[in-house]
Amino acid sequence: xxxxxxxxxxxxxxFSKPTDLFDDIKLEESIPIKYLEKNKKQLTEVSEVxxxxxxxxxxxxxxxxxxxxxxLGSCTMKYxxxxxxxxxxxANFSYAHPxxxxxxxxxxxxxxxxxxxxxxxxxxxxxxxxAPASGAHGELTGVLIMRKYFLDHGExxxxxxxxxxxxxxxxxxxxxxxxxxxxxxxNENGTVDLESLSHAMDGETVGLMLTxxxxxxxxxxxxxxxxxxxxxxxxxxxxxxxxxxxSLGIIRPGDAGFDVVHLNLHKTFSTxxxxxxPGSGVVGVKSRLIPYLPTPVVxxxxxxxxxxxxxxxxxxxxxxxxxxxxxxxxxxxxxxxxSLGPEGLYECSxxxxxxxxxxxxxxxxxxxxxxxxxxxxxxxxxxxxxxxYGIKTLDIAKRLMDYGFHPPTIYFPHxxxxxxxxxxxxxxxxxxxxxxxxxxxxxxxxxxxxKENPELLTSAPxxxxxxxxxDAMAVRRPILTYxxxxxxxxxxNYQEKDINF
Amino acid sequence: xxxxxxxxxxxTKNDExxxxxxxxxxIGISDYAQDQLGDIVYVEEIKKGTIVNxxxxxTTVESVKAVAEVxxxxxGEVIEANHTIxxxxxHINGDPYGxxxxxxxxxxxxxxTKELMNASDYGDYRK
Numbered sequence: 001x002x003x004x005x006x007x008x009x010x011x012x013x014x015f016s017k018p019t020d021l022f023d024d025i026k027l028e029e030s031i032p033i034k035y036l037e038k039n040k041k042q043l044t045e046v047s048e049v050x051x052x053x054x055x056x057x058x059x060x061x062x063x064x065x066x067x068x069x070x071x072l073g074s075c076t077m078k079y080x081x082x083x084x085x086x087x088x089x090x091a092n093f094s095y096a097h098p099x100x101x102x103x104x105x106x107x108x109x110x111x112x113x114x115x116x117x118x119x120x121x122x123x124x125x126x127x128x129x130x131a132p133a134s135g136a137h138g139e140l141t142g143v144l145i146m147r148k149y150f151l152d153h154g155e156x157x158x159x160x161x162x163x164x165x166x167x168x169x170x171x172x173x174x175x176x177x178x179x180x181x182x183x184x185x186x187n188e189n190g191t192v193d194l195e196s197l198s199h200a201m202d203g204e205t206v207g208l209m210l211t212x213x214x215x216x217x218x219x220x221x222x223x224x225x226x227x228x229x230x231x232x233x234x235x236x237x238x239x240x241x242x243x244x245x246x247s248l249g250i251i252r253p254g255d256a257g258f259d260v261v262h263l264n265l266h267k268t269f270s271t272x273x274x275x276x277x278p279g280s281g282v283v284g285v286k287s288r289l290i291p292y293l294p295t296p297v298v299x300x301x302x303x304x305x306x307x308x309x310x311x312x313x314x315x316x317x318x319x320x321x322x323x324x325x326x327x328x329x330x331x332x333x334x335x336x337x338x339s340l341g342p343e344g345l346y347e348c349s350x351x352x353x354x355x356x357x358x359x360x361x362x363x364x365x366x367x368x369x370x371x372x373x374x375x376x377x378x379x380x381x382x383x384x385x386x387x388x389y390g391i392k393t394l395d396i397a398k399r400l401m402d403y404g405f406h407p408p409t410i411y412f413p414h415x416x417x418x419x420x421x422x423x424x425x426x427x428x429x430x431x432x433x434x435x436x437x438x439x440x441x442x443x444x445x446x447x448x449x450x451k452e453n454p455e456l457l458t459s460a461p462x463x464x465x466x467x468x469x470x471d472a473m474a475v476r477r478p479i480l481t482y483x484x485x486x487x488x489x490x491x492x493n494y495q496e497k498d499i500n501f
Numbered sequence: 502x503x504x505x506x507x508x509x510x511x512x513t514k515n516d517e518x519x520x521x522x523x524x525x526x527x528i529g530i531s532d533y534a535q536d537q538l539g540d541i542v543y544v545e546e547i548k549k550g551t552i553v554n555x556x557x558x559x560t561t562v563e564s565v566k567a568v569a570e571v572x573x574x575x576x577g578e579v580i581e582a583n584h585t586i587x588x589x590x591x592h593i594n595g596d597p598y599g600x601x602x603x604x605x606x607x608x609x610x611x612x613x614t615k616e617l618m619n620a621s622d623y624g625d626y627r628k
Contacts, residue, residue: 168568394539394566411566471565472540472591 001465004054005044005482014048042482061465063406064274069435073378073409073424074167074215076245076267077274083339084270084332093331098323102308109307112298112324115334122337122345123244124254125261125284129293130325135242137320138262138281139173139209141294144317145260145285146206146236147177148292152315155234159205163192165215165413167242179206190371190380190419191220198229207235212256213243213376215413217356217424227257236260236289244268245428246353246376249346259286269333280329291315298324351429352377355436359425362440366447370419378426380419383410391450393421395457399449402463403442503536504627507598511574511614512623518598519574521614526575529602530562530593533627538564541590547582547604555613560603562593571603575613581605 027036046054064070070077088094096108116128132138143160150157160174163184171181182200187193191214201208207230213219220226230237239258245268247253253261265271266279273279285293292315299310340348353376360369360379367381383393397407409424427436449456461467479485510518516534520527535541543563553559553573560571582604586592593601618626 392539414567472542475542475563475565476590 001057003482003485004046004051005042007046007050007054008044010045012045012047012050014046014051068404068406069427069431069439070406071408071425071427071439072406073217073380073426074242074412075273075409076264076377076426076428078245078270078428079430080270080272081336081339084335087335088328088331093328096327102306106307108327109298111334112330113300113307115330116298118334118337119263119282119284122248122252123261123263123284124252126254126287127290127293127297128282128284129297130280130282130330131294131319131321132262132281132283133321133326134279135262135264135281136169136173138264138283139169139240140176141281141283141317141320142238142260142262143173143177143179143209144320145283145289145292146238147179148315148317149236149289150206152292157204157206157235161197161200161205161208163210163214165190165419166209166211167215167240170209170240174209184208189373190214190216190218191222192226194222194225194229197226201229201233201235203233205233205235207237207259209238209240211240211242212253213246215242216370216380216419216422217243217375217378217426218371218373219246219376223256231257242267243377246349248349249342250349254284254286259289260284265329265333270336271329271332278326278329280326280333282325292317294318294320348429349377352427355427355429355431356425359427359436359440363443366444367423370422377428378424381423381425382419383421383423386447386450387421389450389454391454391457393423395460396423396446396450398468399446399457399460400442401461405439405442503532504624505532506620506624508620510598510620511617512620512626513572513574513617514626515572516627517571517574519614519617521608521611524608524611526577526606526608527602528559528574528604528606529597530571531623531627532597534569535594535597535601538562538569539566540564541593544586544590544593546587547579549579549582551579553577553579553606555610562590573606574617575606575608576610577606577608579604580607
């Protein structure tokens, strides 16, 4: 398939600008010369129908949660109910201007206010900020709150403990807040090694960032001891909400001793995720940390019954994003929580845990689990057994694409000796038994192919628009723009034979 | 699975190797390590003059599937770093004991090699 740049035809246009308005304007007089691009940008010249057909064709190669199972571990790629979109699309929400006078946006403010209360009830926290725009943004916000708390108390703490099973964003966020990252090893159960934790936790340490269930989908049963070890030394416990999908209505991080929590509304709370986004990484805290939240928050004036933006005060870490967060995501979250209700939220987590354990039970004979125990909302299998046939976990994932499935997460987390050659499968609650059975039978068929006809795997995928890509070259010499394409085409001896659009 | 072990080198449990010539140790990662990592796409530059202790993180390598820390098998001062692997990390995959070396370290505690594995022990360890 040609790039849109290659479809360019000189002089063809897709719009007409009101010429008489612009005829007299000279660019050099409007924009200082130093800001003007010297080289003319290579832009494509196409008509409207060319654009529509080009992108419609591309969209047909796409695979999303509306196409089928998307079992990407640790990502909670669940179905996005249409009622959410309908609510977020209501004109009073979608046309609300962020700089409206609060009097004219009372409904939007009330939604933020009530969502805060609901999230507090669901997670056992005392107050949320809706500002962070993504999970990692929420993490940074959370660790900055922890940092400010200790600065305010005159304590010099500079280390942050992070388990080896953590998402890479955890150490990155801690490092951005200028903390030194100390890695805590996992034990043979896949959870935090308490002895290493006690040894590492001291008066110079801010605390621990923990995901629970953790990144291999296992509930850390040591949480009571963990919170004691951290709090006894004056530290704070951070909850990465990536895996909250296993906990709704079952356990609340606030009750388990966590002081700061970030939630990924685009995971657990069913709002679109990935390219469709945007995300939202709201952060909840216990009461003693409320003075440090980003400013402002929505408050209710009891006397007038009106909602308003309240300045958090001088201890606040400040604004971390323009305006009031990704508001439409908050509307979708609110709609989802109300449409399910407390029982529905509990059923959601229950179903996701049952789904994951069903897949684990059916596949453990074929793909050795990293840990021999029940899992949370996702299970961690490994492709170790197939190394002797010359098959890597990557080949198994690629072969799944030939059968029309999105592959699960592979090689993550990756720490020896337990989690090696990992395949992390998260079948969210929105998937029915027939879909899971299809997936399970396909995985079993691939296991047979790996032993009897490994080339089927090593040459996969064959039935997709683009076949096996050169991952290493893609990282070493990425082609991100058409300029790169033109520049690197000869050098890379770029071949189109594997692109059979 | 590729797991070539070169005679005459010392190895660590984390799959680094060191080749000792007088008080100079040349270090790198083993064939097993490069095979486990897969195609390596990035190596963090090692600075000349860095003082390392045995077991310190000396650099980080990134492959298409993982990021791994490389620990120094010996203590001492980095007197030379291999810059060719910065531009061509594929040398580590293609020739882990040759062109894919990481750094030369002037050893401050040569006796440390006694704690490391020889080729046959390492071969058994990663069988």
